[in-house]
Amino acid sequence: MSRVDSNNERLMILSDVTKVYPMGDTQVEALRGVNLQIKSREFIAVLGPSGSGKSTIMHILGCLDTPTSGTYHLDGAAIQGLNPNELAEIRNRKIGFVFQSFHLLPRATACENVELPMVFAGINATDRKACAERVLDQVGLKERTRHLPNELSGGERQRVAIARALVNRPSILLADEPTGNLDSRSGAEILALFEELHTEGRTVILVTHDEMIASRAQRVIRILDGRIGQGSSDNHGRKE
Amino acid sequence: MRLLPSLVLFVRDLRTQKVRTFFALLGITWGTAAVVLLLAFGEGLKRFQSRNLHGIGDGIVVAWPMRTSLPFEGLSKGRPIRLRAEDVLTLASEIPELEAVSPEFSLWNQPIVYGNRDYRTYVGGVYPSFADLRHIYPQAGGRFINEQDIEQRHRVIFIGDGVKEELFGDAEAVGETLFVQGTGFVVIGVLRPKLQSSTYGSGNADGRIAYIPASTMSSVFGQDYVNNFIYRAEDPQRQAFVTRRVYQVLSRICGFDPADTETLMLWDLSEMNKIIFYFFLGFNTLLGLCGVFTLMVGGIAVANIMYLLVGQKTSEIGIEMAVGAKRRHILAQFLLQALVLVAAGGMAGLLISWILTTIMGIVPLPEQIGVPVMSPLVCLVTVVLLGIVGLLAGYFPARRAASLDPVRALGFGGL
Structure with a gap:
């Protein structure tokens, strides 16, 4: 690790992060003091069983949520204490999300779904459309831009979601079990797409419970009971 | 401009709620027609009355010489003028x-x-x-x-x-x-x-x-x-x-003493003008209020639909937030949608009112009622009322949508 420190700035730094959710009368500790540093252009898998807190890490890394305590620095700027609008702006410009169940707008076409982040970035309609079509072409959906999500296969839907995550050219891609709802062939294609996107120079963070999928990443971070567990590994050597 | 796609999607959302949308539109249309027609009748009556009043003359004072009520320079009071x-x-x-x-x-x-x-x-x-x-x-x-x-x-x-x-x-x-x-x-x-x-x-x-x-x-x-x-x-x-x-x-x-106002009995018709003005202001406000209550029912129906859509679209709102929608984007989106619904109903209401007043202008009515007039003021008042109803019907559902927590809206229970 030390040999890449000099030219790879630390993109995301979690310091002693906890997250507590109220659940009825009790408090649930989803994260119990997480320290994590992610460098630019890394391909990371966050591995853990259901309920381990791995989604919570992703929400915090993705600025969807803020830590209960501890600090989070993204691109050198402190995230805790930002208001919802400032968080929205960061999500819009720096982060692309891909979810397990796709989370597309059901009554919007593939193209309209991909345009959505640009709507909130204030880009005009003509540019939006052109850009959305170009990115859909990149993910191999050139012919499907006018289709509604329910007219697309699972793999195609996830490609639309990836196109949407890419369209504002964010440096970070966060994917939560992106292959969880896909058959193995579509899943493999989607994983290949993430690898390609990483090769193009993006930071990719993959949340999964699947060891096989995690093994495709450069680095695996194991989460258990809200803590970063033993056996978090660095796959750099193996890959090269 | 930026919100145009959200309107296209809104229309698609409404298709899933055809019956509710229909009744909400009907409510606004009905309410608008009630406001416009009541105000148009009031305006017609006012114009008739004020033309009647002006028949005798505009802003004139009629003065009758009476008697003095104060002694003046040795003359006793009670002298006829x-x-x-x-x-x-x-x-x-x-x-x-x-x-x-x-x-x-x-x-x-x-x-x-x-x-x-x-x-x-x-x-x-x-x-x-x-x-x-x-x-x-x-x-x-x-x-x-x-x-x-x-x-x-x-x-x-x-x-x-x-x-x-x-x-x-x-x-x-x-x-x-x-x-x-x-x-x-x-x-x-x-x-x-x-x-x-x-x-x-x-x-x-x-x-x-x-x-x-x-x-x-x-x-x-x-x-x-x-x-x-x-x-x-x-x-x-x-x-x-x-x-x-x-x-x-x-x-x-x-x-006589110039301060002795009993010497002349005055009838100031400009005062009458004021009385008529305030009377009809009150009268038309009352009529307008009756219409407003009907319009409010329509507004509640619109708010109801908007609340329903916010509930139905919670995860979509979460998606929009995840990809960078700010509070104001969500707020504006739902406000605009409510305003569009109200505007659609309002336009239908105005059209119906216009047709009805035109017919009533042709059909002979008892003269004392006057002819209902959709004056620019009546239209302006109606449009302002519709705007207020739309803003209110949209604001509360929109505020609920905008204050959603993105993680929860996306359906992640918390873990």
Whole structure:
């Protein structure tokens, strides 16, 4: 690790992060003091069983949520204490999300779904459309831009979601079990797409419970009971 | 512009709620029509009444000489005030702010005879300025009393259209001779029919009375003192000032205390204008409120749909937030959608109202109701009300949507 420190700035730094959710009368500790540093252009898998807190890490890394305590620095700027609008702006410009169940707008076409982040970035309609079509072409959906999500296969839907995550050219891609709802062939294609996107120079963070999928990443971070567990590994050597 | 795609999607969302959307639109349409039609009726009635009121004259003051109520320079109180025509005319020369003034001599219940017909009514002796003050305009082929009639004491008479009807029927009246107390008067003009709701003194509207020159009345019927006089300030705002000046000038001529307001009994029609204005302001506000309540029902239906959509689209709102929608984007989106719904219903309501008022303008209605008018003010009030209803119906659901927590909205329970 030390040999890449000099030219790879630390993109995301979690310091002693906890997250507590109220659940009825009790408090649930989803994260119990997480320290994590992610460098630019890394391909990371966050591995853990259901309920381990791995989604919570992703929400915090993705600025969807803020830590209960501890600090989070993204691109050198402190995230805790930002208001919802400032968080929205960061999500819009720096982060692309891909979810397990796709989370597309059901009554919007593939193209309209991909345009959505640009709507909130204030880009005009003509540019939006052109850009959305170009990115859909990149993910191999050139012919499907006018289709509604329910007219697309699972793999195609996830490609639309990836196109949407890419369209504002964010440096970070966060994917939560992106292959969880896909058959193995579509899943493999989607994983290949993430690898390609990483090769193009993006930071990719993959949340999964699947060891096989995690093994495709450069680095695996194991989460258990809200803590970063033993056996978090660095796959750099193996890959090269 | 930026929100245009959200509107396209909104229409698609509404298709999933056809029945509710239909009833919400119906509610707004109904409410809009209620507001517009009630206000249009109120406006029509107001215009009718105010035209009626203006029949007697615009912003005039009618003054009757009475008695003194204060002793003045050794003279006891209770002396009657007697004014000659010249005294009244002095007012015009002494008060530059006075636009016009006319003395009026009065004979009540006079039989006006033409051939073997007669008609008993009021005959006034007035000056030419009376015509403009009291909105007395002759029909084509006739004229009102002029300066020469006054100077030469012509025996001429100007009759109301009702009087003409009684005495002449359909026959021509101008140039014919009528007799009042055995003296012949040549008809010089007939009143152009007008709407008039109020009278004073004569007890009849102008259509059923007659006028002769003031000078002729003094010489023929021995009337020395005016029954009343009428005046109007040039600037309606200075009516009170002019009235004060009238007391001052007359007190000097007749010898009374200028502070003794009992000397003249005044009927200020500009006050009546104000009363009518406030009455109809209240009346129309009440009518408008009735409409507003109906519109509110529509607004609640719209709010209901918006709440429903917010609930239904929670995860979509979460998606929008995840890809960078700020509070104001979500807020504006739902507000705009509510406004679009309200605008659609409102336009339908305005269209229906326009059709109905147009029909009612053609169909004969009882005259006293007036004709409903969709005046620009009525339309403006309606549009403003619709805007308020739309904003309220949209704001609360929109605020709920905008304050959602993105993680929860996306369906992640918390872990």
